[in-house]
Amino acid sequence: MRLINLRGIKAPKIKATTGTDITPLRPVEFYNVPLKLKNVSESEPVVRVGDSVKQGTLIAKPVGNFGLNIYSPVSGKILNIFSKMNAGGEYCKHILVMNDNKDEVEDLPQIDSISDVTLISRLRDAGIIDTVSQMPSYLKYAYVGARSYKTLIVLMDSTDPNNSINQTLAEYKMEEVVNGAKYFMNITNAQFITFVFTENNYKLAAKLKKHIAESKKRYDFKIKFIPNKYPFDNPYILASLVCKKKINKNLSFLDAGITIENAETCYNFCRAVEFNKPVTNKVVTVDGDNVTRKGNYFVPNGASYQNILEFVGVEDIKAPSRLIDGSIMSGNAQFNEDISISFMTNTILVLKFDELTDSKEYPCISCGKCSSVCPVFLNPQAIERTYLSEEIEDFNRLRGHSCIDCGCCSYVCPARRHLSQRISAGKFYFKKDKGEK
Amino acid sequence: MEKFVVSSAPFVHSKNDLNKMFLFTAIALVLPAIFSVLYFGLNAFIIIAVSLVTCLLSECLFNLIKLKKFKVDNFSFFVTGLILALSMPYKAPFYIVIACGFFSVFIVKFALGGLGINKFNPANTGRCFAGIILAGFSGEFYKTIINGEELTSLATGGTNTLTNLFSGQAVGGIGTTCIIVLLICLVFLIYTRVIDYKLPLFAILSYFVVQVVLVGLEPAMMNMLSGSFLFACIFIITDPNTSPNTLPGKFVYAVLFGGLSALLWKIGSLGENTIFVVALFVNMLVPFMDKYFVWKPLNFGGYRNAHKK
Numbered sequence: 001m002r003l004i005n006l007r008g009i010k011a012p013k014i015k016a017t018t019g020t021d022i023t024p025l026r027p028v029e030f031y032n033v034p035l036k037l038k039n040v041s042e043s044e045p046v047v048r049v050g051d052s053v054k055q056g057t058l059i060a061k062p063v064g065n066f067g068l069n070i071y072s073p074v075s076g077k078i079l080n081i082f083s084k085m086n087a088g089g090e091y092c093k094h095i096l097v098m099n100d101n102k103d104e105v106e107d108l109p110q111i112d113s114i115s116d117v118t119l120i121s122r123l124r125d126a127g128i129i130d131t132v133s134q135m136p137s138y139l140k141y142a143y144v145g146a147r148s149y150k151t152l153i154v155l156m157d158s159t160d161p162n163n164s165i166n167q168t169l170a171e172y173k174m175e176e177v178v179n180g181a182k183y184f185m186n187i188t189n190a191q192f193i194t195f196v197f198t199e200n201n202y203k204l205a206a207k208l209k210k211h212i213a214e215s216k217k218r219y220d221f222k223i224k225f226i227p228n229k230y231p232f233d234n235p236y237i238l239a240s241l242v243c244k245k246k247i248n249k250n251l252s253f254l255d256a257g258i259t260i261e262n263a264e265t266c267y268n269f270c271r272a273v274e275f276n277k278p279v280t281n282k283v284v285t286v287d288g289d290n291v292t293r294k295g296n297y298f299v300p301n302g303a304s305y306q307n308i309l310e311f312v313g314v315e316d317i318k319a320p321s322r323l324i325d326g327s328i329m330s331g332n333a334q335f336n337e338d339i340s341i342s343f344m345t346n347t348i349l350v351l352k353f354d355e356l357t358d359s360k361e362y363p364c365i366s367c368g369k370c371s372s373v374c375p376v377f378l379n380p381q382a383i384e385r386t387y388l389s390e391e392i393e394d395f396n397r398l399r400g401h402s403c404i405d406c407g408c409c410s411y412v413c414p415a416r417r418h419l420s421q422r423i424s425a426g427k428f429y430f431k432k433d434k435g436e437k
Numbered sequence: 438m439e440k441f442v443v444s445s446a447p448f449v450h451s452k453n454d455l456n457k458m459f460l461f462t463a464i465a466l467v468l469p470a471i472f473s474v475l476y477f478g479l480n481a482f483i484i485i486a487v488s489l490v491t492c493l494l495s496e497c498l499f500n501l502i503k504l505k506k507f508k509v510d511n512f513s514f515f516v517t518g519l520i521l522a523l524s525m526p527y528k529a530p531f532y533i534v535i536a537c538g539f540f541s542v543f544i545v546k547f548a549l550g551g552l553g554i555n556k557f558n559p560a561n562t563g564r565c566f567a568g569i570i571l572a573g574f575s576g577e578f579y580k581t582i583i584n585g586e587e588l589t590s591l592a593t594g595g596t597n598t599l600t601n602l603f604s605g606q607a608v609g610g611i612g613t614t615c616i617i618v619l620l621i622c623l624v625f626l627i628y629t630r631v632i633d634y635k636l637p638l639f640a641i642l643s644y645f646v647v648q649v650v651l652v653g654l655e656p657a658m659m660n661m662l663s664g665s666f667l668f669a670c671i672f673i674i675t676d677p678n679t680s681p682n683t684l685p686g687k688f689v690y691a692v693l694f695g696g697l698s699a700l701l702w703k704i705g706s707l708g709e710n711t712i713f714v715v716a717l718f719v720n721m722l723v724p725f726m727d728k729y730f731v732w733k734p735l736n737f738g739g740y741r742n743a744h745k746k
């Protein structure tokens with residue numbers, strides 16, 4: 001008897017960024033559009049320096065089969081194509097677009113009929129990114145036979161302590177989200193959609209129920225609630241919570257027939273199908289104790305952290321602080337504000353520097369707190385020891401490679417051991433050539 | 438912005454850190470210490486003071502030899518010293534306390550690895566050591582005060598009555614005589630999340646069940662509340678370092694502790710030392726439990742790009 005529900009750590013009930021609609025960012029003059037995102041191969045520019053583009057003009061397209069179409073975020077002129085560091089710390093090509101403030105818009109061609117083939121090609125053409133699996137959305141469906149997916153889960157909420165993109169979209173753009181989910185249902189073989197909420201969002205779930213019942217495109221759906229605990233919105237955990245299926249190395253999501261989308265992808269999909277809009281904006285949650293106007297923002301692709309911080313306002317400019325791209329539990333600290341956000345950026349946090357986080361590391365006192373929160377039932381303390389003594393066999397035997405990098409173990413550790421950091425490093429250095437028993 | 442501080446995730450930590458855990462345990466221990474001084478007077482004060490000073494000096498001495506610095510790291514010497522002192526009988530002579538304090542901190546704690554690495558609970562091992570030394574003397578030391586008279590504490594625990602227990606007159610070490618004080622400590626430590634409530638819970642339940650089988654319901658109630666056992670449940674078996682990490686391990690550990698204590702209390706001849714010897718025994722099994730009584734991990738197996746196939 002092992003209950004995954006007892007694992008994880010409590011997420012805050014009400015996030016600071018919920019309750020207001022999504023605000024578009026004030027336009028700026030220059031946009032540096034990165035052509036490479038984490039996990040996705042680099043796209044090739046299709047424009048030249050000096051070309052003028054409109055908002056929604058294709059500026060880069062994938063080289064092989066596994067890339068992403070990238071569209072210009074504004075109308076203007078291509079000033080430069082050059083190499084620069086992206087948010088993941090890699091150097092890649094960026095396209096510098098200068099805004100001419102004419103707001104000319106170019107749309108995708110009208111979709112002629114709604115079938116799974118046209119819908120999947122629209123997923124690809126519009127450059128939609130799936131932020132759950134962190135890869136272009138069409139890859140999940142295009143080459144593998146989308147019909148083998150029998151369960152469609154749409155995540156309407158996030159258990160992350162800060163990220164409230166899905167909640168806000170579900171609340172203020174419900175029409176689009178609901179329709180987008182419908183198109184995903186058309187692609188797959190699912191008979192109904194499972195909308196997943198956390199336990200503190202009953203009101204939103206009731207609103208959704210009412211909305212679908214009253215809309216013209218009625219369809220079958222179910223609503224499931226998951227405990228409001230981090231990291232229960234992780235796809236692996238979600239599959240075992242919602243479908244009681246354990247995804248592992250012998251059973252992939254495809255084998256289990258489970259596909260997980262979130263409200264943001266549905267929103268983008270609906271806009272691409274119904275309004276022929278390619279994806280040029282990313283919804284980003286800006287939060288943290290050093291931010292003046294916390295909230296969700298439509299950020300054009302290629303805007304830098306600096307543009308965002310100027311718009312939202314930083315309270316204490318002089319004090320040392322942290323700029324984090326990603327979740328407070330597992331994000332990347334950035335050292336430079338002149339880096340463009342990408343479609344993988346969900347959350348930007350500006351945190352005041354807090355001594356506690358950098359406090360001294362003590363020896364492990366074997367309290368067992370880390371292994372009592374790990375959602376994968378690992379024993380982080382033992383795995384950390386195998387990493388430090390470089391016992392690769394033991395690292396594999398203890399299933400260090402199953403770690404999902406959630407950071408819960410480091411969060412609870414009273415000795416402030418850097419557990420999740422070392423386990424990630426172990427996963428990176430101890431490649432799985434020895435095989436796992 | 439001036440500049441950004443770079444560090445690795447997570448950027449937030451739970452409030453419960455190591456020093457706070459020691460601090461809270463120390464605070465919880467001060468209450469029975471005060472009570473014991475009020476009740477037993479000067480004897481108790483000498484035991485506590487001698488024990489604390491010995492532990493402090495032992496730690497400093499070890500640091501002087503090893504690190505060439507005369508210092509202490511945190512409150513852990515205070516916790517060890519108080520647990521040791523409070524579990525001593527009130528007639529324990531101060532030289533025995535010194536010997537035990539030195540043995541606990543210098544040998545069991547630091548020579549066997551230091552904070553977090555030592556495999557035995559220092560205070561408890563020191564107490565067992567005292568048991569061995571004291572056993573060589575007459576029964577003189579196992580005396581306690583009940584209703585103003587000195588009594589030899591009995592192995593069967595027959596002298597406890599309900600009023601004795603709650604007015605601080607239970608048989609046991611100096612700090613273990615008042616059940617109410619101990620219960621307050623228990624609630625405080627559970628509330629501040631320093632100890633895991635499951636360990637005392639399982640231990641007390643199993644102790645109770647075995648006692649009911651052995652001696653019947655009413656004496657079982659008395660014995661269950663006898664000071665030393667409750668004291669060990671709160672302060673000794675919950676020591677993070679020498680208790681198992683996972684829930685199955687914790688269950689086996691606590692049930693073994695409770696059941697064996699009850700059994701040996703009845704049929705054994707260790708008397709007052711039973712509880713501490715049993716705690717030492719289950720303590721020895723912890724590495725074994727940490728290895729075999731664990732959850733089987735889920736196997737995502739590095740199959741990160743499951744969608745790609």
Ligand code: SF4
Pocket residue numbers: 373374375376377378380402403404405406407408409410419420423
């Ligand atoms: S070991 Fe990995 S999966 Fe488990 S809590 Fe730590 S970071 Fe999360």
Ligand code: SF4
Pocket residue numbers: 363364365366367368369370371380381409412413414415416417419
């Ligand atoms: S939480 Fe920290 S101190 Fe406790 S067992 Fe895990 S690594 Fe050790």
